[in-house]
Amino acid sequence: MIVLENLHKSFGPLEVLKGINLTVDNGEVVSLIGASGSGKSTLLYCINALETIDGGKVTVDGVEVHAKGTDINKLRQKLGTVFQQWNSFPHLTALENVALAPRVVSKFSRKDAQEIAAKQLKHVGLGDKLNHYPSQLSGGQQQRLAIARALAMEPTYMLFDEATSALDPELVGEVLDIMRLLASEGMTMIVVTHEMSFARDVSDRVAFFKKGVLAEIGAPEDVMNNPQDPDLQRFLSTIG
Amino acid sequence: MTDVFTTLQWSDLIFLLEGAWKTVQISVVSILLGTLLGMVFGWLMSLNNKLITFAVMAVLDVFRSVPLLIQLILFDSFVAIAGFPLPAFWSGTIVLIIYTASLVAVVVHSGIDSVPAGLRAAARCLGMSYWQEMRHVTTPVGLRTAFPSWLGVALATIKDSALVSAIGYVELLRASQILNTRTQESVKIMLLVGLIYFIISYPLSRLGARYEQRQKS
Ligand SMILES: Nc1ncnc2c1ncn2[C@@H]1O[C@H](COP(=O)(O)OP(=O)(O)OP(=O)(O)O)[C@@H](O)[C@H]1O
Ligand SMILES: [Mg+2]
Numbered sequence: 351m352i353v354l355e356n357l358h359k360s361f362g363p364l365e366v367l368k369g370i371n372l373t374v375d376n377g378e379v380v381s382l383i384g385a386s387g388s389g390k391s392t393l394l395y396c397i398n399a400l401e402t403i404d405g406g407k408v409t410v411d412g413v414e415v416h417a418k419g420t421d422i423n424k425l426r427q428k429l430g431t432v433f434q435q436w437n438s439f440p441h442l443t444a445l446e447n448v449a450l451a452p453r454v455v456s457k458f459s460r461k462d463a464q465e466i467a468a469k470q471l472k473h474v475g476l477g478d479k480l481n482h483y484p485s486q487l488s489g490g491q492q493q494r495l496a497i498a499r500a501l502a503m504e505p506t507y508m509l510f511d512e513a514t515s516a517l518d519p520e521l522v523g524e525v526l527d528i529m530r531l532l533a534s535e536g537m538t539m540i541v542v543t544h545e546m547s548f549a550r551d552v553s554d555r556v557a558f559f560k561k562g563v564l565a566e567i568g569a570p571e572d573v574m575n576n577p578q579d580p581d582l583q584r585f586l587s588t589i590g
Numbered sequence: 591m592t593d594v595f596t597t598l599q600w601s602d603l604i605f606l607l608e609g610a611w612k613t614v615q616i617s618v619v620s621i622l623l624g625t626l627l628g629m630v631f632g633w634l635m636s637l638n639n640k641l642i643t644f645a646v647m648a649v650l651d652v653f654r655s656v657p658l659l660i661q662l663i664l665f666d667s668f669v670a671i672a673g674f675p676l677p678a679f680w681s682g683t684i685v686l687i688i689y690t691a692s693l694v695a696v697v698v699h700s701g702i703d704s705v706p707a708g709l710r711a712a713a714r715c716l717g718m719s720y721w722q723e724m725r726h727v728t729t730p731v732g733l734r735t736a737f738p739s740w741l742g743v744a745l746a747t748i749k750d751s752a753l754v755s756a757i758g759y760v761e762l763l764r765a766s767q768i769l770n771t772r773t774q775e776s777v778k779i780m781l782l783v784g785l786i787y788f789i790i791s792y793p794l795s796r797l798g799a800r801y802e803q804r805q806k807s
Contacts, residue, residue, distance in 0.1 A: 400711055427717040437712035441730045451716035454726055496712070503716055 358405030384559030430500030490521030609765025628694025682754030701736025
């Protein structure tokens with residue numbers, strides 16, 4: 351379970367998160383939608399401690415993320431993160447990309463790590479690309495590689511930050527398909543997305559962000575078909 | 591080439607080779623320690639701490655911009671005046687180490703900087719510690735940018751080692767000058783000396799060529 355309590359975050363004078371409360375239960379898929387600059391990415395980075403926080407509390411499975419004694423490297427193994435940019439390690443093959451963290455962080459032998467990696471690459475449909483370098487893969491394939499790389503650490507949670515926004519339109523589908531697959535397998539996911547159909551079809555809940563505030567949250571039918579917040583109504587009509 | 595050896599004597603060749611061996615020693619020590627020290631400085635600059643970066647830059651700028659010859663003479667005189675005269679090998683090599691380090695620092699810094707922040711964040715998100723990420727991601731990826739420049743610095747260090755002759759150390763260049771004066775065979779000697787510098791640098795050049803090959807494939 352991921353719990354955000356009265357989370358505050360500022361960049362200098364700019365208050366980006368103004369007291370967010372959100373609980374994500376295991377097995378749940380929560381989509382975060384909202385205008386550019388509303389603080390969606392920042393929220394994810396507060397969960398995996400890529401950003402520090404200025405107030406409130408984030409707990410993951412009862413462990414306070416930003417507390418002093420927390421072993422953040424250990425905690426991050428539970429939190430798979432996929433960014434807009436796929437960030438493949440350019441010097442490693444697909445197999446080595448995925449096997450690196452199991453080997454280095456989890457201390458698996460090279461052989462075991464590669465077995466784990468091969469399994470996850472098959473999982474995301476890259477079973478025939480094990481020995482390809484990232485430069486030989488399309489954007490969609492590299493993003494699936496990034497998902498496999500995160501899954502290889504056997505995370506409890508997956509955080510997606512606009513995982514399809516940097517992709518050519520024709521490649522978006524293959525990545526969304528993998529995200530759907532993960533959801534159907536019961537993965538707990540927090541998904542920042544501009545893909546409204548994905549939010550509608552896959553999420554258990556959709557949360558609308560407005561200038562650092564969680565303005566509206568609920569089942570996708572309610573939030574997306576019957577929005578109460580006027581800004582959300584406007585947002586949904588512009589994004590289609 | 592054979593008449594080099596008829597007018598010059600075998601003992602002269604030995605004399606040159608002894609000088610060459612000292613050039614190798616100065617170069618190897620300067621490149622190794624200069625690179626290690628430069629890595630530390632380059633890493634310090636990559637921490638994005640304004641104060642540290644400013645301090646390191648200020649110090650390194652001095653060493654980078656004052657001509658090496660002047661640094662050598664100043665340092666050698668300084669240690670003598672200060673009452674710790676060093677053997678010429680060491681006062682020369684210490685200066686060359688620091689000079690090399692000041693150049694390597696820039697190379698290392700821009701190598702680290704060339705690694706996209708997102709790539710490093712992605713590695714950390716997999717649970718890697720700062721140093722695990724440094725070793726397995728930033729180092730190999732940054733090396734692609736840094737290696738060719740580092741090679742240039744290392745080759746320059748070999749050539750710059752000739753300047754240590756200015757404080758009276760008989761390395762390859764100084765040895766050749768001594769022979770020039772005695773035999774008046776300067777063209778032949780210089781050809782030979784050039785060849786020896788080439789041979790000393792050859793392993794590094796090969797390393798560079800092999801690295802480029804590997805990057806292409
Ligand atoms: N490191 C930073 N330093 C200063 N300001 C930042 C930083 N990161 C984000 N911001 C600012 O915080 C605000 C929220 O940014 P954030 O990236 O969380 O928005 P977002 O909802 O993810 O937007 P987008 O849909 O464009 O990705 C923006 O105004 C942004 O400019
Ligand atoms: Mg964002």
